[in-house]
Amino acid sequence: MHPLSIGKEGEEVVVRCLDCHxxxxxxxxxxxxxxxxxxxxxxxxxxxxxQVGEARLAIASTLAKTILVSPQ
Amino acid sequence: xxxxxxxxxxxxxxxxGKSTIFNALTGLRQKIANYPGITVERKVGTTIIGGVLHKVxxxxxxxxxxxxKLDERIAYETLIGSYEHEEVPDLVLVVVDSSxxxxxxxxxxxxxxxxIPVMLxxxxxxxxxxxxxxxxPDLISSSLGIPVVAISAKNKTEIEKLKGEISNFDLSKPxxxxxxxxxxxxxAMDLLINxxxxxxxxxxxxxxxxxxxxxxxxxxxxxxxxxFEDEGKGRATIRKAxxxxxxxxxxxxxxxxxxxxxxxxxxxxxxxxxxAQSEVSITDRIDAFVTHKVAGPVIFTLVLLFMFQAIFSWAxxxxxxxxLLFVEGGNWVANTLPDGMLNDLLVDGVIAGxxxxxxxxxxxxxLFFFIYILEGTGYMARAAFVMDGFMTKVxxxxxxxxxxxxGFACAIPGIMATRTIENWRDRIITxxxxxxxxxxxxxxxxxxxxxxxxxxxxxLGIFTLQGITFFGLYIFGIVMAVFAAVVMKRIxxxxxxxxxxxxxxxxxxxxxxxxxxxxxxRGKVFITEAGKIIVAISIxxxxxASFPKTEMPxxxxxxxxxxxxxxxxxxxPESYQLRHSFAGRFGKMIEPVIEPLGFDWKIGIGLITSFAxxxxxxxxxxxxxxxxxxxxxxxxxxxxxxxxxxxxxxxxVYSIATxxxxxxxxxxxxxxxxxxxIVKRETNSWKWPTAMFxxxxxxxxxxxxxxxxxxxNL
Numbered sequence: 001m002h003p004l005s006i007g008k009e010g011e012e013v014v015v016r017c018l019d020c021h022x023x024x025x026x027x028x029x030x031x032x033x034x035x036x037x038x039x040x041x042x043x044x045x046x047x048x049x050x051q052v053g054e055a056r057l058a059i060a061s062t063l064a065k066t067i068l069v070s071p072q
Numbered sequence: 073x074x075x076x077x078x079x080x081x082x083x084x085x086x087x088x089g090k091s092t093i094f095n096a097l098t099g100l101r102q103k104i105a106n107y108p109g110i111t112v113e114r115k116v117g118t119t120i121i122g123g124v125l126h127k128v129x130x131x132x133x134x135x136x137x138x139x140x141k142l143d144e145r146i147a148y149e150t151l152i153g154s155y156e157h158e159e160v161p162d163l164v165l166v167v168v169d170s171s172x173x174x175x176x177x178x179x180x181x182x183x184x185x186x187x188i189p190v191m192l193x194x195x196x197x198x199x200x201x202x203x204x205x206x207x208x209p210d211l212i213s214s215s216l217g218i219p220v221v222a223i224s225a226k227n228k229t230e231i232e233k234l235k236g237e238i239s240n241f242d243l244s245k246p247x248x249x250x251x252x253x254x255x256x257x258x259x260a261m262d263l264l265i266n267x268x269x270x271x272x273x274x275x276x277x278x279x280x281x282x283x284x285x286x287x288x289x290x291x292x293x294x295x296x297x298x299x300f301e302d303e304g305k306g307r308a309t310i311r312k313a314x315x316x317x318x319x320x321x322x323x324x325x326x327x328x329x330x331x332x333x334x335x336x337x338x339x340x341x342x343x344x345x346x347x348a349q350s351e352v353s354i355t356d357r358i359d360a361f362v363t364h365k366v367a368g369p370v371i372f373t374l375v376l377l378f379m380f381q382a383i384f385s386w387a388x389x390x391x392x393x394x395x396l397l398f399v400e401g402g403n404w405v406a407n408t409l410p411d412g413m414l415n416d417l418l419v420d421g422v423i424a425g426x427x428x429x430x431x432x433x434x435x436x437x438x439l440f441f442f443i444y445i446l447e448g449t450g451y452m453a454r455a456a457f458v459m460d461g462f463m464t465k466v467x468x469x470x471x472x473x474x475x476x477x478x479g480f481a482c483a484i485p486g487i488m489a490t491r492t493i494e495n496w497r498d499r500i501i502t503x504x505x506x507x508x509x510x511x512x513x514x515x516x517x518x519x520x521x522x523x524x525x526x527x528x529x530x531x532l533g534i535f536t537l538q539g540i541t542f543f544g545l546y547i548f549g550i551v552m553a554v555f556a557a558v559v560m561k562r563i564x565x566x567x568x569x570x571x572x573x574x575x576x577x578x579x580x581x582x583x584x585x586x587x588x589x590x591x592x593x594r595g596k597v598f599i600t601e602a603g604k605i606i607v608a609i610s611i612x613x614x615x616x617a618s619f620p621k622t623e624m625p626x627x628x629x630x631x632x633x634x635x636x637x638x639x640x641x642x643x644x645p646e647s648y649q650l651r652h653s654f655a656g657r658f659g660k661m662i663e664p665v666i667e668p669l670g671f672d673w674k675i676g677i678g679l680i681t682s683f684a685x686x687x688x689x690x691x692x693x694x695x696x697x698x699x700x701x702x703x704x705x706x707x708x709x710x711x712x713x714x715x716x717x718x719x720x721x722x723x724x725v726y727s728i729a730t731x732x733x734x735x736x737x738x739x740x741x742x743x744x745x746x747x748x749x750i751v752k753r754e755t756n757s758w759k760w761p762t763a764m765f766x767x768x769x770x771x772x773x774x775x776x777x778x779x780x781x782x783x784x785n786l
Contacts, residue, residue, distance in 0.1 A: 020571075022291060022325050027573055029329040030136040032175040036330070042356060045365040047460060049576065054172035054203070056355070056576040058363075058457040060470065063571035 004048055005064035007041045013069035014038050015052070020066040028067075031057055038072060078126045079159055080119075080238070083147060083183055084167035085176050086133035087450075087577040089195045091115075092225040092586055093167055093234070094130040114158075122239045129161065137182045138286050142488075151186055152279035160188070163243060167193045170200035170207055170222065171578065173344050177216075177336045178329075181251055184218060187278030189243040193234065194222040199578070204347035211343035218246045226583065249281060251335035256320025257327050260288055260313035268309045272302070285328050288313050355579050362451070368458035375451070380546055381539040383438045383515075390434035391519070395708050398427030417614060425610020425691040426603065432516040432687065433595055439480065439512055440594040441587065448582025452477070453574055460572040466554045467561025468505075469498040470572035476502065476553065479509030480546070483747045487754055495570035501560045503754060504764055507747055508553040510546045510739065512598070513686035517738045518545055520690055524710045525731040549739050552771075609681055609688050613695045616655035617677075622648065650696065669737065669773070670730040670780035672718065679737075686743045729783030733776040741772035 001016050015037045018025045032055045033039070042049040046061040059067070084090040098117025115130035131150060132143035139145040149155035151164065166183050168176035173194075184190050194200075194209060213220040221237040223230035253261065264284040269275055275283050287293070287310050293303065314324035361367055402423045409415040446452045452474060460470025468476075471493045479486035486506050493499040510518070522538050529537040650656050651673075658680070659673030666676050674696050682689040690709070697712040716725040742748070742765045751761040 018326075024571060024573070025325045026138060026289060027140075029326060030138065030178065031573070031575055032178070032333075034329055034333055035326065037333075042359060043363055045363075047457065047572070049359060049363060049457075053174050054205075055175045056359075056578070058453070058460075058470075058572065058574050058576050060460055060464075060572035063573060 001068050001070045003065045004041070004050065004059070004067040004069050005044070005046075005061055007044060007048070007069060009041055009044050011041045012038070012072040013041065013050075014072055015067060016070050017068040018066070019068060020063060024063060024066075028057075031055055033057060033067070039069075075122075075124055077124055078162040078238075078243075079129065080126055080163045080165060081129045081131050081150065081161035082165050082167055083131050083151070083179070084133060085135055085169065085179060086575075088133070088167045088169040088176065089225045089583075090133060090167040091130060092583055093165075093193065093195065093231070094128060095586065095589060096225055096228070096231040097128050097235075119235070121235045126238075129158065134179065136179055137282060138289060151183065151188065152282065153276050154274070154279075163189045163191065163238070163241070165191050165193050165238075167195050170194045170197045171203050171205060173200075173205070173207065173340055174333070174336050177340070178332055180216070181332050181336060182282060184216065184246040184250065185248045185282050187245055187248060189241070190218045190246050191237065191241060192216065192218055192220040194220060195225050197222050198224045198226070199580070203353075206345045206347070208343045212339060215339035215343065216246070217250060248278075251332050253328070253331055254320070254322070256317050256322055257288075257331070260316040260324075261285060263316065264288065264309055264313045268306050272306065284313070288317070288324050289326075289328055291324065358579055359454070359576070362454050363458055365461075368454070369462070372455050372458055375446070375455075376546070377543050379439075379442045380543045381535060383435050383442070383542075385536070385539060387434035387438050388523075391431050394431045394433070395427070398423060398430070399708060402427070416618060417611070420618070420695060421611045421614030422607060424694045425607050425613070427694060430599065430603075432512075432519065432690070433599065435515050435519060436512050436598050437591055437595045439515070440591045443477070443480070444587040444590050445582050448580070448587055450577040450579045453576050456574060457572070457576065464572075467498075467501050467557040469493050469495065469502070469570065471570075471574070472498065472502040476506060476509050476550075479506045479511060482511050482513070483507045483509070483744065484750050487747065487750050490754070493570065497564050498570060500755065500760065501557050501564065503751060504560060504760065505553040505556045507742060507744070507764065507768065508549045508556065508740065510549040511686070511744075513744065514545075514738050516687050516690040518542060518735055520693075520710060520713070521731040521735050524713050525726060525728050545735060545739055548736075552740060556767075610691050610695050613655060613677070613681060613692055616658075617650055617653045617696055619653060622652040655696070668780070669776040670727070670733045670784065672725050674716075674725070675734065679743075682738075683743050683745065686738060689738070727784065729780050729786075732783055733780035736779050737772045737776040739772075740768060740775055742768035 004013070007013055015033055015035055018028055018033070018035060020028075028034075032052045033050070037052050039050050039052040042051050042056065044064075048059045048061070048064040050057050050059055082090050082094055094115060094117065097119040099119075117128050117130075119126050119128050129150075131147040134144040134147050137148050137151070139148045146155060146158075150158040150161070153160040164183055164186075166180040168180060180190070180192055192212070194207060194212075197207070200207060207222060209220040209222045219237060219241055221234055223234055225231065261281055261284040264287055265280045268287075269280045269283055273283070291310060291314060293306065317324045317327050362371055402419045405423060406415060406419045409418065443452075446455070455477070456470050456473040459473045463470050463472050472490070475486040475490045475493075477486075483506055486509065487503050490499045490502045490506070493502060519542075522541050526538050526541045531537055531540055651660070655677050656673065659676040662676045662680070663671075663673045666679065671679070674693065677696060678689045678692040681692045693713070694709050697709060697716070713726050714724075717723065718725050748761040748765060751764060752758055755761070
């Protein structure tokens with residue numbers, strides 16, 4: 001398990017833990033980024049673009065550090 | 073078949089084609105206005121299905137019923153039946169993006185819990201097919217227990233199919249809580265409903281469960297949604313409900329979400345199948361380039377440069393045509409009507425003032441046309457993402473980019489759009505710097521000054537000096553906004569940071585009919601809303617500039633005759649009349665204050681009137697110069713400014729230094745009463761609009777002073 005912020009481009013991941021402020025958890029959840037969701041890292045240049053299902057989420061680096069993922 | 077008129081609400085996530093369906097259903101039978109007391113747009117129209125006239129409401133887009141913004145709250149309140157200005161719909165059409173089904177069904181599953189008849193509209197089926205997604209609407213319908221219709225709203229015949237489904241729907245209500253909340257969540261909901269919601273709110277029974285779930289996941293009352301009799305007790309009840317879930321091993325923030333997504337996953341597992349696609353899609357390839365940390369900001373700058381160059385050069389022929397039309401129209405009216413006050417009022421007041429506004433319509437239309445294209449293609453969200461790192465450094469937020477870019481059109485929707493910024497400090501800084509973005513109201517002044525005083529020299533083969541100056545003014549506004557944000561970041565204490573997160577919609581061709589329709593709507597709003605004020609002010613100005621009637625003294629070369637020191641032998645009677653009018657006297661009074669900026673009393677009158685709205689400046693100058701114009705003479709305002717000579721010095725009133733000083737003043741000064749009013753409303757205090765007015769106007773005065781003094785001494 002590692003923070004999303006250090007994931008590699010193209011890496012297939014499973015969201016394991018959202019260790020961020022409750023408002024951010026709510027926002028991530030409603031966008032489909034829930035614990036257990038499978039995704040793919042599209043881009044990681046400090047900020048991350050994560051594909052979760054068919055939704056493509058742009059996530060700030062500070063927030064990406066608090067999202068723990070594991071390889072699929 | 074439904075023979076009763078229905079109230080049909082359209083609900084859905086942003087970028088699902090909801091507005092396209094609304095436009096297709098209602099056609100020209102629609103009305104766009106603000107909800108009472110707020111500036112959220114209410115789109116309502118009618119559609120005829122099977123000979124019955126139904127009302128259609130396009131509710132603001134939302135990702136869930138856990139509202140974060142005012143427009144989402146209106147959608148929520150309407151659906152739960154708590155919004156006094158909107159009736160509870162008889163039927164809700166939940167519009168979903170078929171290419172992103174699971175995420176979209178989250179909102180649908182919440183709406184299904186509200187006890188209102190629901191129909192699911194699977195839109196963008198063509199996009200889904202393009203992505204290799206095959207959907208079986210019948211299977212989804214039987215899983216969710218609601219009617220499902222699959223369409224592509226671009227296709228007219230499929231809109232007829234949707235109408236047919238609406239006509240045949242028996243309006244049965246869906247089963248609430250079909251996603252099956254677990255025991256601890258049910259217990260927590262019951263506690264909140266019985267101990268708080270039933271006792272302290274008017275929320276109808278059918279919507280109490282959804283309100284309980286909202287309070288559990290939020291953990292607090294985010295705002296004064298309803299009047300609390302005992303807020304402390306409410307908070308304690310919410311905490312108790314959360315503890316029940318924690319004791320059951322769940323997370324109160326995520327319990328509902330996870331159960332809903334499980335239900336959605338089960339419902340779509342067989343109904344939506346994905347065929348193997350190439351690992352790297354076209355969107356991936358474009359994103360790799362457009363969101364690149366180096367290429368991204370360069371592309372963003374080039375997009376803006378192209379946009380503003382195009383606005384300036386493409387609009388020019390249309391503006392010349394409008395200008396000519398009003399000049400010729402004015403001449404025709406002047407020659408047709410008998411001489412007198414009515415003739416003067418119509419020609420110098422109404423037509424001159426109106427012409428000064430309408431002439432800028434082409435540029436306004438081009439600006440919004442580009443903004444809607446950027447939104448429609450999906451690039452706007454990428455721009456926000458690309459700029460987030462930079463914005464955070466200067467004290468703003470990635471989400472500030474969209475309000476700031478909206479500020480190019482008008483500060484008011486931009487300031488309203490700051491509601492998407494959840495952190496108060498980020499939001500207030502964005503509000504305070506947003507009016508520096510060059511709004512469309514400044515455009516008339518910039519366009520006039522540039523056309524009159526900046527040469528149209530070609531630069532680098534494709535650009536003109538005029539286009540680059542125009543672009544430079546927009547960049548100047550951005551730089552000043554950044555500078556102000558950096559200063560404010562040091563002044564305002566750092567609170568809880570809200571990190572950037574945004575959905576990036578798939579790239580797609582914009583729906584041209586929507587782009588044109590929305591652009592036309594903005595043009596209409598500009599003409600009707602700004603035009604009303606400007607014509608009214610133009611008439612008042614005509615009066616102030618035309619009265620009291622003063623006869624120019626005869627030249628008497630007798631030494632015994634007392635000489636009128638205000639009289640200049642070279643002056644024409646119209647100019648003499650204007651200088652002695654109410655407006656002229658007032659302009660003269662303030663002239664010593666604005667003279668160091670290179671402005672004369674005529675510009676002074678324009679500055680005063682433009683505090684009502686910036687675009688009034690051009691109308692004002694048009695009125696003043698029309699009054700000053702000699703009978704039978706007809707020229708455009710641009711020519712009048714170029715040829716205007718100071719009777720005392722014999723030198724031109726406008727130099728390049730004056731034009732630059734004036735443009736800088738307009739770039740920086742807070743000259744918009746509507747913006748001040750909206751800042752007061754958004755911050756709920758006079759402190760912020762007052763501070764905004766003082767610091768922006770002081771900055772404008774100092775900057776214009778420096779620019780003119782340097783420019784005139786070069």
